[in-house]
Each structure stands twice: as structure tokens, then as C-alpha cells.
Amino acid sequence: MRRRRRLPLLAALLAPLLVLAAACAPAREAGGSPVSPLTRVPAADRKAAPDLAGGSLDGRAVSLAGYRGKVVVLNVWASWCGPCRAEAPELSRAQKELAAKGVQVLGVDTDARRDSGRAFQEQHALSYPSLHDPGSRKLVRLPKGYRPQALPYTLFIDRQGRIAATYLSPLTQSDIRTITRPLLTE
Template identity: 75%
Template sequence: MRRRRRLPALALLLALAACAPPQETGGSPASPLTRVPAADRKTVPDLTGSSLDGKAVRLADYRGKVVVLNVWASWCGPCRAEAPELSKVQRELAAKGVQVLGVDTEARRESGRAFQREHGLVYPSLHDPGSRKLVRFPKGFLPQALPYTLFIDRDGRIAAKYLSGLTEAEVRAVVRPLLAEKHAKT
């Protein structure tokens, strides 16, 4: 009998832990941000697929811009809290060369569409059920909890990762130096 009572509590704790930032080497609970020095940056694999709206999405199309790649799911509380912040970033920094790109990890596209409508997202979100496309990312940059954000420099290299929900001010603090970097035009 006691074992049956513990199972729902354990399931709830695991669900809540899925939204919490994981502890990783190089990060700390005090700082969910890990910056990557320019000389150590790895090129991000191209993500391709369709957006929640059914339009073609290709990460490589944003080369030359600083990309804020945000991995989310509609059931994740911190994801819900940061969505309006990311839309604000997209509206205010697009002209300076910043592109927010979401990655919806839910199996049902309709759940992502509802999230997009509810939060008025002004940036596209690639539909990637179960994060199948993200598994090609370099070791150390695979999402292990939600929300999860990668900052990609103008040359398509991973410049930082953020293992928690973001505010507009936190995004600006990460993208500001990336916008100032020289871009190797290809």
C-alpha cells in the first residue's frame, strides 16, 4: 500500500526535475550560463524541418545572424514564463541581427501551436518531437532539461548555453558581445 502512494509522488518529482537546470561540469547552480571562447566553438549541425505553422525551417538560413535557439515544451512552466521575453527580444533585436528560433519538443504539433498562439510568439519554432534532430549536436550541448537555450554566433558556432529560463535582460547580456564580434562572411 505504501509503495503505491510513493509512485505518484515520485512521478511528480521526476516531472518537476525535467524542467530544472541540470548540474554540468563547467556550470554552477549560481550561474546557468556557460560561455564558449571563440577559439573553442563548435559548428552547430544544420537543423531542418517544418515549423509549427508548416513552413520550411533551416537553421543555416540564419547564418550571419546571432541565433537564440530555445528548446521548449508547452507543459514546462519556465518555458511558459520565458516565451514572452523571447518574443520581446525578437521584436526589438531583429533589426540588429538577432534571430530567435524555437524548437518544440512535443509529440503533438497542435500542443505547440496552442502554446504559440497563447503566448503570441513572433518567432518560428521548429517541430522536433522527442528532440530527434537535436541529438546531432556536439557532446556537452545536448538539451538535458527544459528550457534550454543555445546562443549561436554569426558564423554558425555555439557561443553559449543557458540551462534555465531566460529573461530579456539575460538574453541581451549574452547577445551583445556576439553582435560585436567580427563575422567571417562565407
């Protein structure tokens, strides 16, 4: 009799965990294939990117507007985020490879403490600057439909300063090359 009572209790305790696990899993289209984490925005429908500006983790003044004329890969991360740690070297390699073509990677560290972001930047030898934005307070100003739901989160900003694509998963150097290629020819 005791065993029968435990099963519904166990099921009730595990249900929220199963819902959470399903939410973290990639979405599926009818037919079972994963939905792409990339969403491209047609040029006519693009909205202006937020005017992000402030101090970088290494103390320099940085602004998104300062990169106008370049394609910007705006990557939102945190030091405690495992997928962010995995993609950091990919972003650095992409920055080194694509800088001469007009691409700039710009990070946004959402850690509560600046020293956590600085340690991450040093540990991963990031080749691009990162703004410090505890709790994503500046990103709240993103246009509706562009607010990050999870980390890492990346916006691709066209040369005119408009949001051209979003990517809701860790990026590889190849992903960045593929996504920025058409933006560089616009």
C-alpha cells in the first residue's frame, strides 16, 4: 500500500523537472526535425538595435553605435553559463578571422559582479570587448520580440545598426561566418 502512495507523490515531484527539461530541449517541427535557432529578419522589417554603451570589462568606453558601418555580432553571455564557455573560443576565432572583412564581435556580460566577467574574459582570452550589464538591465530596451529568454543569445546587427538576425543557441565560428556573409554583401 505504501508503495502505491509513493508513485503519485514521486510523479508530482518530478513533473516540474520534466517540464523544465522539455523547455530547454530544442523545439521540434512536425515531422520531428529540430527547428533552427537562427531567425533572419528581412531588410524591410528590421528594427533599430538598442543604443548600448558603457564601460567594457577592461575599462574602455564601448558603444554599439561606434561600430556603425560594420556587421556586429552582439553576444549576450554570463560566466556561469556552460554553453557560453563553450562558444567563447569560437567567437574569438571568428573575430580574428572576420575583422578585416567588417565584422565586429561585441559581448554583453550579464554577471552580477564585474570581476566574474573579467575573470571569464581573461580565462578565455577573448579577442573582442564586452560591456558589463548586470542582469541585462540595458537589454530590456530591445524591441519587442528580441528579448533574450536564455543564454547565450546573439543578435546580428547590420551595417545600418538594425537587427538582422537572432541566434538562440551557442555559435560556432562556421555559424558566424555563414550568418554574416550575406550581411556583408548588403
